[in-house]
Amino acid sequence: MLQILPLPGDGPPREAARPGRRPLYGVAVSRAIEQRAAATLPPHTLMQRAGMAVARLARAWQPHARRVGVIAGAGNNGGDGWYAAALLHRHLADVPGAAVCVWAPGGVQRLPADARWAYEAAVAAGVRTVDTPPDDAELLVDAVFGLGLARPVEGVWRDTLRWLHAQATPTLCVDLPSGLDADTGRWWVDAPVAPRGDRLTLSLLTLKPGLFTGMGRAAAGEAIWFDDLGVPADDAPTAWLQTTAAWPDGAALRRAHASHKGSRGDVLVIGGQSPGAGAGVGMGGAALLAGRAALRAGAGRVYVGLLAEARDLPPCDPVQPALMLRTAAAALGSELPQRAVVVAGCGGGDAIHAHLTDLLARCPRLVLDADALNALGPIAAPSASCPDVWRERHTRGWWTVLTPHPLEAARLLGTDVAQVQADRPGAARTLAKRLNATVVLKGSGSVTAAPGVTPIINGGGDGALATAGTGDVLAGLIGARLAALDATSPADTAAAVADAVAAHGDLVRHWTSPWPPTATDLIA
Numbered sequence: 001m002l003q004i005l006p007l008p009g010d011g012p013p014r015e016a017a018r019p020g021r022r023p024l025y026g027v028a029v030s031r032a033i034e035q036r037a038a039a040t041l042p043p044h045t046l047m048q049r050a051g052m053a054v055a056r057l058a059r060a061w062q063p064h065a066r067r068v069g070v071i072a073g074a075g076n077n078g079g080d081g082w083y084a085a086a087l088l089h090r091h092l093a094d095v096p097g098a099a100v101c102v103w104a105p106g107g108v109q110r111l112p113a114d115a116r117w118a119y120e121a122a123v124a125a126g127v128r129t130v131d132t133p134p135d136d137a138e139l140l141v142d143a144v145f146g147l148g149l150a151r152p153v154e155g156v157w158r159d160t161l162r163w164l165h166a167q168a169t170p171t172l173c174v175d176l177p178s179g180l181d182a183d184t185g186r187w188w189v190d191a192p193v194a195p196r197g198d199r200l201t202l203s204l205l206t207l208k209p210g211l212f213t214g215m216g217r218a219a220a221g222e223a224i225w226f227d228d229l230g231v232p233a234d235d236a237p238t239a240w241l242q243t244t245a246a247w248p249d250g251a252a253l254r255r256a257h258a259s260h261k262g263s264r265g266d267v268l269v270i271g272g273q274s275p276g277a278g279a280g281v282g283m284g285g286a287a288l289l290a291g292r293a294a295l296r297a298g299a300g301r302v303y304v305g306l307l308a309e310a311r312d313l314p315p316c317d318p319v320q321p322a323l324m325l326r327t328a329a330a331a332l333g334s335e336l337p338q339r340a341v342v343v344a345g346c347g348g349g350d351a352i353h354a355h356l357t358d359l360l361a362r363c364p365r366l367v368l369d370a371d372a373l374n375a376l377g378p379i380a381a382p383s384a385s386c387p388d389v390w391r392e393r394h395t396r397g398w399w400t401v402l403t404p405h406p407l408e409a410a411r412l413l414g415t416d417v418a419q420v421q422a423d424r425p426g427a428a429r430t431l432a433k434r435l436n437a438t439v440v441l442k443g444s445g446s447v448t449a450a451p452g453v454t455p456i457i458n459g460g461g462d463g464a465l466a467t468a469g470t471g472d473v474l475a476g477l478i479g480a481r482l483a484a485l486d487a488t489s490p491a492d493t494a495a496a497v498a499d500a501v502a503a504h505g506d507l508v509r510h511w512t513s514p515w516p517p518t519a520t521d522l523i524a
């Protein structure tokens, strides 16, 4: 669960440019904000505030913990830990059996100025330093690495993090879980990512993109808390965090008394290769899931063009009989591609390849998913020259949305999954720029990117979505959201796509059964 809340005593959250969004700041902007604030404040103020925030959350979260072990790194993240240790030591002074200790595996000889000041404050307060891991702690504070980590961790620090991240003891991570890259969500150390025990992360000064994508959510624990250290920032964000799903808005649809199905927008799904068309491989379910999701989310009319012969079409979809079924050939031969948002590729198999040029040439509003992305591969490869059909889309002001998972993104970028996952915001941005399209890179912390638009990272969803068919549901939701959209600037399109991604994440929020949901359950 995400708890992106200001701690008690902080000011109100800053205004976001659009409802349901919060700014995320990468390392460079966070450091600029820190330096600007530090220049106007008495020395060490920010570290003092950081240490106070850590101590305050530690006491609120684990009020009965008497033995606290702080693991301090050799930079200012460690400094936050030292100052928190000083405060916790004071808080616990009268508690029988209480003890606060700091383990600093890198020593304290080369601490930067702020951290040295915090270390001296801790020593002056009577905090004990130890040379071995604090095995008997009831609460651990992870103050090893924060913003300063951007390369692999080895040697003594790797051993330290292997020990720390293997503990079942409740652990409070200062600023970032140590091992996590603040910009990208990459995990830099060969140590467990997922906590064995309870874990919270307290992000300081700014919320960082890496906390919400890649390994960020898995590493951060049950909740991410935020304290801006009293420093308001209105800098241009590195990315936005989408925190809530404001769409679909069923109440608004009901208030629109004078509306009709034609005014809510049309969606055409092209996909669902039949066993006959695909050498015995049938994937009709994927196209039906996309169509059902679009219908469920409020699209006025949803057509499903199946990659099948007319004689193989089912008479209707028994789950959502309101879906209008036809063959892909019939759908693409009609006026529908011009009128509807076309969602192509769900269960498309090899059969979708034959339609790709037609789709690109005839669909002004096009969402390419799954097998349509694989068919696109050669067009998108770095070495490929842009074909006329793709260039003409741009000339005409038509737009394209791509929804790759990391493997599909890797194919499109001519790289591998590890490279994509090492910098998900960067991969999504590169792909969006290269193809002049809106891109949703799926996975933990889905990233929506478009040329000239600040990327949007989805803060919702969880591992329950990692199951067959949920991608088809997402494609259908994006189709429905875009079908209802009037404006078509890149920013509006990206925002609408991010709305659909947020709605998709929200599908699992209220799931209470111990059984994980199937994609069909999510839109039942």
Ligand SMILES: NC(=O)C1=CN([C@@H]2O[C@H](COP(=O)(O)OP(=O)(O)OC[C@H]3O[C@@H](n4cnc5c(N)ncnc54)[C@H](O)[C@@H]3O)[C@@H](O)[C@H]2O)[C@@H](O)CC1
Pocket (backbone or CB within 6 Å): 034, 044, 046, 047, 050, 073, 074, 075, 076, 077, 078, 080, 112, 114, 144, 145, 146, 147, 148, 149, 150, 151, 152, 153, 154, 157, 174, 175, 176, 204, 205
């Ligand atoms: N200066 C200040 O007053 C403030 C600092 N803050 C804290 O300071 C942190 C940033 O401090 P720093 O810039 O010192 O960075 P860190 O403390 O995150 O890391 C820097 C230290 O880690 C070492 N290091 C980095 N990568 C390594 C690797 N792969 N293997 C081994 N050692 C590695 C560096 O040599 C350096 O000693 C923030 O995350 C935050 O916790 C905040 O509290 C805001 C105020």
